[in-house]
Amino acid sequence: MPTRSNIVVFAASNSTKSINRRLALHAARILRDEFMAPVEIEVLDLNDYEMPIYSPEREAQGIPQLAHDFYDKLGAADGVIISFAEYNGAYSAAFKNIFDWSSRIKMKIFQERPVMLMATSMGGRGGQNVLAAAMGGFPHFGANITSNFSFGPFNEHFDTQTDQLKTPELALELREAIAAFRDALPASA
Numbered sequence: 001m002p003t004r005s006n007i008v009v010f011a012a013s014n015s016t017k018s019i020n021r022r023l024a025l026h027a028a029r030i031l032r033d034e035f036m037a038p039v040e041i042e043v044l045d046l047n048d049y050e051m052p053i054y055s056p057e058r059e060a061q062g063i064p065q066l067a068h069d070f071y072d073k074l075g076a077a078d079g080v081i082i083s084f085a086e087y088n089g090a091y092s093a094a095f096k097n098i099f100d101w102s103s104r105i106k107m108k109i110f111q112e113r114p115v116m117l118m119a120t121s122m123g124g125r126g127g128q129n130v131l132a133a134a135m136g137g138f139p140h141f142g143a144n145i146t147s148n149f150s151f152g153p154f155n156e157h158f159d160t161q162t163d164q165l166k167t168p169e170l171a172l173e174l175r176e177a178i179a180a181f182r183d184a185l186p187a188s189a
């Protein structure tokens, strides 16, 4: 039996009804159930890592334990799947604050792990701005980006009853992105 990989999955959103959480979980389930990848899926909720807004003066008082906890979750992962909410063309404040605090522990917060990046939104651009920001920036933070995927409008393409993409071209594109991520996991070696 191959060793099971620990996959950390989260939406970069603090919405309890996050559409990006639905997408991230959908992708993780495909990886496990269709690709038969030997994985344990750990879903993080950004609400569990809420901290005061980063400032240099607060940092001088010490980095919060929750930032260490988040950093350690990434370090314990064999791969990371993230789906971004786009707020005004950028990261949600909830994600950016955790990102900023964690990067003060060590800049390369992704610790050279394989990372798959996604985004969806209610609008037609599907969060492409925030996805582009992460695609361009995350390699500097130690992410080995394997693949990316975005689509919109969410309600047109995603069946919320079955939690499945209902547009065949997008379903295929997502599986291609997942295949590239799967191939980078240690269990695939």
Ligand SMILES: Cc1cc2nc3c(=O)[nH]c(=O)nc-3n(C[C@H](O)[C@H](O)[C@H](O)COP(=O)(O)O)c2cc1C
Pocket: 011, 013, 014, 015, 017, 018, 019, 020, 021, 084, 085, 086, 087, 088, 089, 090, 120, 121, 122, 123, 125, 126, 127
């Ligand atoms: C403050 C704010 C700004 C937003 N800005 C954008 C935007 O720039 N582009 C976009 O596609 N959607 C934007 N939206 C809509 C979000 O994409 C939508 O709320 C989506 O559901 C967020 O993802 P989530 O459900 O995973 O949190 C914005 C929503 C809010 C509340």
